[in-house]
Amino acid sequence: MQVYKAPLRDMRFVLHELHGSAELTALEGQGELSADLIDDVLEQAANFTETVLLPLNASGDLEGCHYENGVVRTPQGFRQAYDAFREAGWNAAASDPAYGGQGLPASVYKLVEEMICSSNLSFGLYPGLTHGAYLALRSHGSQELKDAWLPKMVEGRWSGTMCLTEPHCGTDLGLLRTRAIPQGDGSYSITGSKIFISAGEHDLTENIVHLVLARLPDAPKGIKGISLFLVPKFLQDADGNPGPRNGVSCSGIEHKMGIKASATCQINFDAAKGWLIGEPHKGMRAMFTMMNSERVSVGTQGLGVAEAAYQAAVAYARERLQGRSLAGAKYPDRPADPIIVHPDVRRMLMTARAYTEGCRALCGWVARALDEHELSPDQQIRTAAEDRVALMTPIVKALFTDLGFEVANLAVQTYGGHGYIREHGVEQYVRDARIAQIYEGTNGVQALDLVGRKMSSNFGRPLRSFFHPVLAFIDANLEDEALADFIGPLAKSFGTLQQATAHIAANGLRDPEEAGAAATDYLRLFGLVALGYMWARMAKIAVGKRETAGADAAFYEAKLVTARFYMERLLPQTGALWSAIRSGKASTMALGEDRF
Incomplete structure (x- = not known):
């Protein structure tokens, strides 16, 4: 049986204490936001995810989606859960009030996303894809398109997808063949086939709004000849409700390793009616608005699964009796000690805890930048925030999903043989977590993006958005003896990151394959240092509060213990990288292709 309780105390720590939620009120439209309001939102989300979504996670995995004659049915209970999700306003929480949204900042909603992903990752993909499509349409669509389609997407009555991949092309979208032919009424006729379309067909909403990449007849070759189109499952009638069926059909669903309750579809467009979003041949720019949002959200998926897996491992380690402590029996009144007393089990639990809490802190830092880029009245702050988001997006996506998979595997290992069977539900976390390392651009592609684009962009300006605050923090706290155990390791690993950055920049200019060979190791190195920065900052807060925290003293003491474990046992990986x-x-x- 799967267990999950939203880590509200740690979420409040990250939001209020580490990243200063009070500063959010200076952003456009956030003047009425308060700590009490934020806490209420988080508590309501915790209640919904724990009581409605979690009970459907294992059953949805077991049942999966059903496909028959072009119709997809989600597992039992999903439609009722989605209706409750929509009626509670969660679809609209982080959307623009101009289209019926509640305008919740990303700093808050990313924590809600985490809870959804912890309790039921498959379910979360349906509203998650819709929000990504909403962002792309809101940023690049005409006012007419936005007024016609966004309100019902924000409400959750209609859902959204992004349709990129084709059978012959994945990452290399320059090879796509889907065609768009202009019609006399300003619309386009879209013909082609797409695969791996998450939430491409289902029974949760009245309509599905597909964002489709396709080529116009005069399109130049390659990625520069791609345009983006809005292609609905049903056309609108005169009242704005679903009308005639469009030329959109589902020819099958994938039978997958994990996220089985999420419908991954093969979608065919047969002279389907669509409308251009943005400019002709500029579709990738518009689609990247959605993809970049989704990449941060996929990182949140890794974090969510890691938290659920960690909680499961802790619960089992406390209950499972096996052997005696190496230091002597800790529970002599029992036939054996619980396995949580054993050093190797502690190693696994502490590793999971340090990665999970560190990722939550880093996600909060990036989410704050998302808010500042979108809502700050200060253009200088907006530009700096944009740089930070651009730099950190591939790191969040790749690092969090890699660590989510590692933590899920540690949970299985903690359970031993019982983790390998379905009964306890932890093997599902391993299967569900695995896809996050692949979709929205594989983690290897994220690493190439980091070294090939972000390092050199604007003469290295995005790098400065990370390097400067880390260096300033180290310099400001280097002489604080109470923080010596945290600042010293951070400073050493940060120096290593600076060396690695210079090395790759120099050698990559000479030989791009040198940068490519180093990319994955560099992203992991960068990510570990970023987590180290978060842990040092969290340790500083804990040192300052543990003596006067009263009932919360144990919380801050646990922060310091975990921070010390991270610095001593995990951050040293940077040297090997x-x-x-x-x-x-x-x-x-070196090895010839014929030798593989």
């Missing part, structure tokens, strides 16, 4: 980066591409590229 730097060694691998320095070795260059030679051993990676």
Whole structure:
């Protein structure tokens, strides 16, 4: 049986204490936001995810989606849960009030997303994809399109997708073949086939609004010739309700390793009616608005699964009796000690805890930048925030999903043989977590994006959005003896990151394969340092509050213990990663293709 309780105390710590939620009120439209309001939202989300979504997670995985004659049915209970989700206003929570949204900042809603992903990742993909489509349409669509389609998407009555991948092309979208032919009424006739379309067909909403990449007849070759179109499942009638069926059909669903309650569809467009979003041949720019949002959300998926897996591992480690402590029986009145007394089990639990809490803190830092970029009245702050989001997006996506999968595997290992069977539900976390390392751009692609684009963008300006605050924090706290155990390791690993950055920049200019060979190790190195920065900041707060915290003293003491574990046992990986980066591409590229 799966267990999950939203980690509200840690979420409040990240939002209010670490990142200063009071500062959100200075952003456009957030003047009435308060700590009490935020806490109420988080508590309501916790109640919904724990009582409505969690009970459907294992059953949805077991049943999966059903496909028959072009119709997809979600597992039992999903439609009722979605109706309750929509009626409670969660679809609209983070959307623009101009279209019926509640305008909740990303700093808050990312924590709601985490709870949804912890309790039921498959369910979360349906509203998650809709919000991504909403962002792309709101940013790039004409006012006519936005007025016609966004209100019902924000409400959750209609859902959204993004349709990129085709059978012959995934990451290399320059190869796509879907065609868009202009019609006399300003619309386009869309013909082609797409695969791996999450939430492409289902029974949760009245209509599905597909955002489709396609080529116009005069499109230049490659990725520069791609346009973006809005193609609904049902056309609107005169009253704005679902009318005639469009030329959109589902020819099958994928039978997958995980997220089985999420319908992953093969979608065919047969002279379907659609409308251009943005400018001709500029579809990738519009789609990246959605993809970048989704990449941060996919990182949140990794975090959510990690939290659920960690909680499951802790619960089992406390209950499972096996052997005696190496230091002597800790529970002599029992036939054996619970396995939580054993050092290796502690290693796994502490690793899971340190990664999960560190990722939550880092996600909050990036979410604040999302809010500042969108809502700050100060253009200088908006630009700096944009740089931080651009730099950190591939790191959040790749690091969080890699660590989510690692933590899920640690949970299975904690359970031993009982983790490998379905009964306890932790093997589902491993299967569900695995896809997050693949979709929205594989983690290898994220690493290439980091070294190939973000490092050199604007003469390295995005890098400064991270390097400068970290260096300032180290300099400001280097002489604080109470923080020596945290600032010293952070400073050392940050120096390593600076060396690695310079090394890749120099060698990548000379030989792009050198940068490519180093990319994945560099992203992990960068990510570990970023987590170290968060842990040092959290330790500083805990040191300052633990003596006067009263009933909360144990919380702050646990923060310090976990921070120390991270610095001593996990952050030192940066040294090995730097060694691998320095070795260059030679051993990676030397073996002839015919020898594999």
